[in-house]
Amino acid sequence: MANERRLIRLEVGDFLELRSLNEAGKVYKSKTKDFTLMGTCFVSEVEWKKGQVLLIDYYIPDILDSVVLKMIVIWSEFIDIDKGYFCGGEILEVEDSKEQEFANYYFRKLKERYFNK
Numbered sequence: 001m002a003n004e005r006r007l008i009r010l011e012v013g014d015f016l017e018l019r020s021l022n023e024a025g026k027v028y029k030s031k032t033k034d035f036t037l038m039g040t041c042f043v044s045e046v047e048w049k050k051g052q053v054l055l056i057d058y059y060i061p062d063i064l065d066s067v068v069l070k071m072i073v074i075w076s077e078f079i080d081i082d083k084g085y086f087c088g089g090e091i092l093e094v095e096d097s098k099e100q101e102f103a104n105y106y107f108r109k110l111k112e113r114y115f116n117k
Contacts, residue, residue, distance in 0.1 A: 007036035010109045016042055017057040021070070032058075033086070037106050040071065041088040048073045048087050060105045067102045068095040 016030040033041040040058075048054065052073045057066035070093040079086050094102050 007038055008110065008113075009034040009036055009041075010106070010113060012109065014061065015059040016040075017059075017066070018042075018044065018048075019055050020048075021053040021055055035106070037091070037103060039074070039088060039090045040069075041086065043079070043083055043085065044076075044087055045084040047078070047085050048076050048089075050075060053092070054089065058102070060101065062105070062108075063101060065098075067098040069093070069102075 011034045012032050014032045014035070016032060018028045018030055019026060028044060028046055030042045030044050033043060035041070035058075040056075050073055054071050054073065056069040056071055058069050059066045069091050071089040071091050073087055073089045076085050076087040078084075
């Protein structure tokens with residue numbers, strides 16, 4: 001299968017709080033490995049199953065608040081006992097009131113990567 005990425009993945013280590021859409025209460029802390037406007041990859045202490053829908057509080061470093069993402073897990077693989085799982089997912093929804101902030105963050109990171117060298 002060809003690797004047909006639609007957007008450039010940007011490596012970051014942004015802070016996340018993850019919770020299952022179907023479970024109340026339990027929140028897991030994590031960090032992103034990379035992200036695009038379409039999805040994100042992250043490490044997790046727990047195994048998330050393919051097809052599971054997550055709510056993610058994505059903390060953008062430059063703002064004092066998070067952007068809530070609704071994401072479906074596309075894949076999840078066990079790395080090792082210390083690192084846990086490496087997961088990737090597709091963003092289904094971005095919090096309406098913060099959609100622009102999330103897009104601006106992505107474009108700012110693109111500019112840093114390609115134009116501020």
